[in-house]
Amino acid sequence: MQPAKVGLVGLGAYAPERVMTNDEWSRYVDTSDAWIVERTGIRRRRIAAEGETTVDLGEKAALAALADAGLGPGDIDELIVATDTPEVYLPDTSSILQHRLGLGAVPTYDLGGSGCAGFVQALDVARSRVLTGKRRVLVVGVELLSRLMSWTDRNTCVLFGDGAGAAVVGEVRRGGEILAVVAGTDGSRAGILGLEVGGTRKPFTLERAQRDEHHAIVMNGREVFREAVHHMSEAAQQVLELAGVTLDEVALVVPHQANLRILQAVAKALDVPAGKVFVNVEEYGNTGSASIPLALVQARAAGRIPAGALVLLTTFGAGFHWAAALVRF
Numbered sequence: 001m002q003p004a005k006v007g008l009v010g011l012g013a014y015a016p017e018r019v020m021t022n023d024e025w026s027r028y029v030d031t032s033d034a035w036i037v038e039r040t041g042i043r044r045r046r047i048a049a050e051g052e053t054t055v056d057l058g059e060k061a062a063l064a065a066l067a068d069a070g071l072g073p074g075d076i077d078e079l080i081v082a083t084d085t086p087e088v089y090l091p092d093t094s095s096i097l098q099h100r101l102g103l104g105a106v107p108t109y110d111l112g113g114s115g116c117a118g119f120v121q122a123l124d125v126a127r128s129r130v131l132t133g134k135r136r137v138l139v140v141g142v143e144l145l146s147r148l149m150s151w152t153d154r155n156t157c158v159l160f161g162d163g164a165g166a167a168v169v170g171e172v173r174r175g176g177e178i179l180a181v182v183a184g185t186d187g188s189r190a191g192i193l194g195l196e197v198g199g200t201r202k203p204f205t206l207e208r209a210q211r212d213e214h215h216a217i218v219m220n221g222r223e224v225f226r227e228a229v230h231h232m233s234e235a236a237q238q239v240l241e242l243a244g245v246t247l248d249e250v251a252l253v254v255p256h257q258a259n260l261r262i263l264q265a266v267a268k269a270l271d272v273p274a275g276k277v278f279v280n281v282e283e284y285g286n287t288g289s290a291s292i293p294l295a296l297v298q299a300r301a302a303g304r305i306p307a308g309a310l311v312l313l314t315t316f317g318a319g320f321h322w323a324a325a326l327v328r329f
């Protein structure tokens with residue numbers, strides 16, 4: 001029998017303790033606090049400690065989500081980890097996290113490479129898994145981007161931060177129902193944001209590593225900016241239409257925290273007042289697939305998501321992939 005309503009049973013997040021300011025970046029690259037704030041709105045980001053890994057961050061967020069749901073590891077039937085910064089190359093992060101959390105022999109999957117869209121894509125998959133018989137799916141979005149990016153490329157390094165967020169997806173009785181999800185991909189734009197070295201096209205070699213190419217994230221910032229605004233606002237409109245809801249009824253928009261200017265442009269395109277858009281990019285930077293759950297947890301803690309509130313999530317990442325979801329808390 002299908003559960004009546006499927007949604008977010010619990011939420012959790014974790015950000016590493018170390019705070020790195022914009023001024024600190026000027027020790028590594030030719031940049032300034034003024035440039036970073038003006039172009040991105042980012043003031044600080046969290047950076048994982050030396051021994052801390054993707055699974056360490058993901059575990060903390062997952063435990064917080066389980067505690068929030070009042071559930072234990074035995075209550076989870078499946079695990080999906082959205083990450084572009086896996087614990088190791090093989091096997092996937094989800095198998096290592098499954099063991100760490102003591103979930104038992106439940107199936108686990110990584111959703112890798114879809115950048116900042118990964119968490120909402122994973123929510124979409126988790127929702128359909130619950131609709132087809134799983135009791136609960138644990139979804140984790142975790143990124144340790146400080147270890148993936150080049151600390152000498154000012155075009156990218158100042159944008160990112162580390163963090164993790166998690167949600168337990170299952171039958172909901174009170175709030176948290178996921179009313180609708182939309183998602184899309186345009187693979188013709190794959191070359192605009194990515195990291196080629198290490199794959200089969202450009203295998204990892206000593207020469208490439210010596211040139212620091214294994215960290216060389218390729219990004220056409222302006223193009224990414226334009227596409228992000230277009231797809232985040234279009235997906236938001238599509239999910240509202242699918243659910244038969246108008247923007248006026250939405251209490252809060254929680255967009256992927258890429259860049260303050262992108263968030264402002266999305267708000268303008270949707271014609272929503274800035275006060276209706278949750279922003280924490282100034283404190284965390286762009287934390288990839290961790291960004292939406294981290295923002296959701298903070299928005300809830302700040303009292304921005306009262307019972308019954310409609311919350312609109314919208315995101316965009318490498319691929320290009322985009323996804324939006326509408327949740328009634």
Ligand code: UT7
Pocket residue numbers: 030031032035036039040115116154155156158159219220221222224225258259286316317318
């Ligand atoms: O989830 C997706 C992740 N990616 C994004 O969200 C990125 C989206 N794109 C953006 O947010 C913006 O395009 C950036 C913030 C990356 C760049 O802002 P922009 O207004 O598009 O600047 P630009 O790329 O046109 O660069 C302007 C100048 C360049 O110098 P020249 O060529 O004009 O002399 C850059 O080299 O700014 C320079 N620049 C910097 N200067 C100081 C680039 N990065 C920095 C920096 N500090 N960190």
